[in-house]
Amino acid sequence: MHELAITxxxxxxxxxxxxxxxxKSVGKINLVIGGMTGVVGDCVQFYFGFLSKGTSAEGAALSxxxxxxxxxxxxxxxxxxxxxxxxxxxxxxxxxxxxxxxxELFVESIEVE
Amino acid sequence: MEIKVVKDILGANEQIAQKNRQLFDSNHVLAVNLMSSPxxxxxxxxxxxxxxxxxxxxxxxxxxxxxxxxxxxxxxxEGVPVVQIxxxxxxxxxxxxxxxxxxxxxxxxxxxxxIENVGNLVCPAEFALGEHKKILISSTPEGDxxxxxxxxxxxxxxxxxxxxIDLLPYLKFNTDAFSRAIKGINQKVEIFPxxxxxxxxxxxxxxxxxxxxxxxxx
Numbered sequence: 001m002h003e004l005a006i007t008x009x010x011x012x013x014x015x016x017x018x019x020x021x022x023x024k025s026v027g028k029i030n031l032v033i034g035g036m037t038g039v040v041g042d043c044v045q046f047y048f049g050f051l052s053k054g055t056s057a058e059g060a061a062l063s064x065x066x067x068x069x070x071x072x073x074x075x076x077x078x079x080x081x082x083x084x085x086x087x088x089x090x091x092x093x094x095x096x097x098x099x100x101x102x103x104e105l106f107v108e109s110i111e112v113e
Numbered sequence: 114m115e116i117k118v119v120k121d122i123l124g125a126n127e128q129i130a131q132k133n134r135q136l137f138d139s140n141h142v143l144a145v146n147l148m149s150s151p152x153x154x155x156x157x158x159x160x161x162x163x164x165x166x167x168x169x170x171x172x173x174x175x176x177x178x179x180x181x182x183x184x185x186x187x188x189x190x191e192g193v194p195v196v197q198i199x200x201x202x203x204x205x206x207x208x209x210x211x212x213x214x215x216x217x218x219x220x221x222x223x224x225x226x227x228i229e230n231v232g233n234l235v236c237p238a239e240f241a242l243g244e245h246k247k248i249l250i251s252s253t254p255e256g257d258x259x260x261x262x263x264x265x266x267x268x269x270x271x272x273x274x275x276x277x278i279d280l281l282p283y284l285k286f287n288t289d290a291f292s293r294a295i296k297g298i299n300q301k302v303e304i305f306p307x308x309x310x311x312x313x314x315x316x317x318x319x320x321x322x323x324x325x326x327x328x329x330x331x
Contacts, residue, residue, distance in 0.1 A: 002204060002205060002235065002236035002239055002240075004203075005203060005205075005207065005236075005240075006122055006123070006239070009122050009123055009124075009125055009126065010122045012125065013118070013120055013122060013124070013125070014118075017116055017118050017120075018116075021114070021116050023114070023116075031122075036264055036265045036268070037239065037265065038235050038265065069264065071298070082264070082298075084261060085258070085261045087260075087261070087294055087297050087298060095293055095294070095296075095297035096297055096300075097297060097298060098298075098300075099264075099268055099298055103265070105121065105122050105123060105239070106118075106119060106120055106121050106122055107118040107119070107120055107122060108117075108118060108119055109115050109116060109117050109118055109119075110115070110116050110118055111114070111115050111116075112114055112115075112116060113114070
């Protein structure tokens, strides 16, 4: 549901960068999205379609790099992907962990002409 | 031509949030962001908190709802300054909406600002408002699997209030398993079981708030 606001912010950021580079049009936007953010790529794509109309990013392709939610066990120091309904370390069965990836939400790069 | 950007999509929100934070700090206001799913008890908690803090501290409220001013009217009856934000469809408050609302809050006459976010366990977790603390209310009828379904929200919370504990005898809610799951991914979190109906546990929550306020003032 938060994709509308997120897509608008993403578009603002992209247009600002494109303008800075004096680009005529944006061909591709490379996004990085962490699994924990709950951002749905299809929704972003849908909102982008109408938000970008009439801007230099209209028609740009969106690429999504999804980063899995990754935890580091505080007891055995091993890294592992956090499973949906099982928050235990697969190596030592500890419940004590730190989230080290999965909160990403950024524009990595844009391709412009 | 490829341009490296590597910029946070919510960077603009973050900047406004920081300005809000400065405004809170310069007015010596403790701001807390109350988040939960719809019906978990945010407004009931605010009403209970106001009652218990009467004469101890000056409370202000910002009410976020998609539409209506029912909650703001209920809170206004308690005699505290309250500002309603209607998000007009947006499923969360953001820093900009909060900033606009702050223009109508007499911050100089407020020590504690309770910001009631829109009822939703997904979107509010992403948008900082400038608050000092994030409070999550999770009520027992929602089930003890909520941390697994909404990990970001439970990861970000400074406090989790388990509301409606008066209903525990009628529910299959495992308080220990629920608390263990949250503490596993969020070491700093403090968990208080409460009931806004019976008043159980509210005193501990209120004293936590007072401790935070005195820490900030010292």
